[in-house]
Amino acid sequence: MTVGDVDNLANGFDPVVMLTDWDVGTTETLPDGRTLRTFHVDAEDKEIEIAPGVFFPAWTFNGRVPGPALRAKEGDRIRVVFRNFGSHPHSMHFHGIHSARMDGVNGTPGMIGPGEEFIYEFDAKPFGCHLYHCHALPLKRHMAKGMYGAFVVDPDPEKHPDLADVARSRLLGTAENANWQELVMVMNAFDTNFDDENEFYAANTVAFAYMNTPIRIEKNRPVRVYLINAVEFDPINSFHLHGNFFDYYNQGTTLTPTLRTVDLITQCQGERGILEFSFAEHEPGLYMFHAHQAEFTELGWMANFDVVEA
16 A cells, blocks of 8 residues: 555545545426526636645646536436646546537537636436536546536436336435435546556555545445445456445436346446445445456555444
């Protein structure tokens, strides 16, 4: 492990807080009765500390890497006010269903230059665990510099009557959802010498963050992890849970598992999914999880759950 502590205050973000720090925007009701949900996202250049004493010149959304974890409900009208305070043209490309005008790639509207503003607007669909990222060229550089974040769309139980209870358990703000311990983890890495090879790996940016501060889990409440792979320069990443197994929902777009009772999944860049598991029958203690590429674990992508009695 690394020696020493990262200055989270100077960074402007704390990996422990990031786990549950959902940005739900501001809401108003449209004439047709639907919810308009507005988010504000700024691009800015910022040096961040990714390991004790190791600083990286990042390009960020809202001053953090990963960017804010945006969360909405299926069917909401989404409005994202994007301002570019960075030194390069940027955009926001959302994984979801939308028009070409809202795709954030070269063309209309294309790239948003330094000092410019653009408003993205689309409906929140399909439900699932998605992401957004800058789509400016060279794409590998904008991704490697930190321009990505989680975009989660909760299912609307009324649209899924056959599995309404499951849908309610995913819908933020419901009693069913409050029973779950939900965490968002964006797996990422950093090329500190710009040779297209990563020197540090992590979940939520800071190497070994959850070894130094294990994630507290109450054993009698189920766990749901929204997992996204944003690692550049490596073809796959993975998540392995020690001493337990989980159900996996690839892309998060189904209400029934795509894999059941597994302890390891792999993801390509941009791939994501939802993991659900429980420690109800386990003794309290530290349970490790990490990438199952040994190089990744030794360079920072290793963590612990601290399972405790309620």
